[in-house]
Amino acid sequence: MTESYFTFEHVSFQYSDGTQALHDLSLTIPMGKKVAILGENGSGKSTFFKLLMGLEKPSSGKIQFLNEPLHYSKKQLIKLREHVGFIFQEADNQLFASTVKHDILYGPINLKWPHEKIEQHVDTAIQLTELEDLTERPIHFLSGGQKKRVTIAGVYAMDPKLYILDEPTSSLDYYFSNQLTAYLDELDTENRTFLYSTHQVNLIYGWADHFIVFHKGQLLYSGQKDALFSNDALLKKAHIEKPWLVKCYESMLREGLIHPQQQLPRSMDELMQLMKCHTFTPL
Structure with a gap:
């Protein structure tokens, strides 16, 4: 199976009015x-x-589609x-x-x-x-x-x-x-x-x-x-709201209601499962 659909190699794009919309973009669409x-x-x-x-065509750089250069024929x-x-x-x-x-x-x-x-x-x-x-x-x-x-x-x-x-x-x-x-x-x-x-x-x-x-x-x-939504500085810079599920997870972690885990929970069910696995100290 082909590993990627698109690959961008140092792609930039500027509109005719001079607006620079993309700068030196390199990434792969898996x-x-x-x-x-x-x-x-x-x-x-x-x-x-x-x-x-x-x-649109890039102002500079290369785009590959299915591992071949994208032409515009x-x-x-x-x-x-x-x-x-x-x-x-x-x-x-x-x-x-x-x-x-x-x-x-x-x-x-x-x-x-x-x-x-x-x-x-x-x-x-x-x-x-x-x-x-x-x-x-x-x-x-x-x-x-x-x-x-x-x-x-x-x-x-x-x-x-x-x-x-x-x-x-x-x-x-x-x-x-x-x-x-x-x-x-x-x-x-x-x-x-x-x-x-x-x-x-x-x-x-x-x-x-x-x-x-x-x-x-x-x-x-x-x-x-995980690396995205645990990076507060990056989220703030990009003006991205932290998901409420991540906020709940972090709050419960601070309160000692759940044990830390390597991956963030993807759903409320996963978060509740973490609570069930936590051993509470009797009052």
Whole structure:
């Protein structure tokens, strides 16, 4: 199996107005991982995604896709977009068909799949995103959250191996924000990779297994959660909130309610298990 989807080697990007969006970026997007992309607005996350999708070319440096230099010929861009599904932050930038089902059908039809395969993938996508009652609804009659669910269904129906989600919970209510990670868990196999950009750290803390942090166009961190969320100085610099579960763990540790462990708990169940394992001294 290929070890990485993308490799960036000293990549920088400057917009035509002179704005330097990324500075000397070197990193690898590992295959088969759930990657959280963190950073304040303007940190370079959206530009990074545009480079991944071939929508922009680096001003300097090299990008490799599936261990080969990324070229911008029509043939290679088609190959790239067959592998990569992009869910935009603003759903209106991604929807253009007349009805919900027509929009979800658009991508699979353009992949020239057999009719039965198209219908199977589209029906599964509709069920996954709970859009059964909206399939014939005109797009312009949908709420912001409904539109976002249609974009998710449209990308899912194309069966990409790498998902890019740019602030996917914007416009989603509490229920569907939490449902989104459940959707992704259903897709989570060793053959799929996820890049999830968000400010909602609590939502993806226990879900992601790799974290990348951008700050002012530079790579500030790339690695597992433990070294990131135990580094108060780095979190402060990047304006990233510490997850409430980590705050609880650290507070209980200070109070002597649990024993320290090498890895931070990923869920409330894990934290409660630590408490059960702790031997309390009777009063």
